Amino acid sequence: MTSSSLLLRPFSGTDSEFFATLASDERVVRFIGYGKPWNQQDIDACIVSALQHDDLNQVGASRWFVASMAGQAVGVVFSTRQENSIEIGYWVSPAHWGRGVGGTMLDQTLVMVPELFGLTTLSAGVAPGNTISAKLLTKRGFTLTVHTDQLDHYVLSPQSN
Known part of the structure; x- marks a missing residue:
């Protein structure tokens, strides 16, 4: 897959159904939150949050x-x-797993997010069993800074990205 074939665009209200499909798919959320499909109330709350456009300098x-694509x-x-970073995360639709989509999404995120928020440290939380996501991050310069049974924390400093 070429990075030019994938486009990152701002989330809009019309994307709510797609997000709900991902959030209710046990394969997608296996390593997210409690590892179970989300209920409609949690999905709706996240969508409301996603559509707010708070000042990017606010925690x-x-x-x-x-x-x-x-x-x-x-x-x-x-x-x-x-407080000390911009946390990033990404979900890929299972129909597109194994095609390089996650890596391409991450590559574009590493360019776009520092431009959007201002050059800053990036962080990502990864469930310890999610080895694919951990490999995607470390391949791009993230380092594991904290390991717990629930969540590993990876960081990429501005000098690295």
């Missing part, structure tokens, strides 16, 4: 993006300002 401000949604990227 908690986030921007979501939908990854699409040939006009079809294939994944979602999240970015949220934390």
Whole structure:
């Protein structure tokens, strides 16, 4: 897959159904939150949050993006300002697993998010069993900084990205 065939665009209200499909798919959420499909209330709360456009300098401000190929949604990227970093996350539709979509989404995120929020440290939380995501991050310069039974924390400093 070429990176030019994948487009990251801002999340909009019309993407709600796609997000709900991902959030209710046990394969997608296996390593996210409690590892179980989300209920409608949690899905709706996340969508409301995604559609807010708080000042990007505020802790908690986030921007979501939908990854699409040939006009079809294939994944979602999240970015949220934390105290000391911008936390990123990404979900790929199972129909597109194993095709390089996650890596391409991450590559584009590593360019776009620092431009959007200002050059800053990036972080990502990964469930310890999610070896594919851990490999995607470390291949791009992220380092494992904290390991727990529930979540590994990876960081990419501005000098690295």
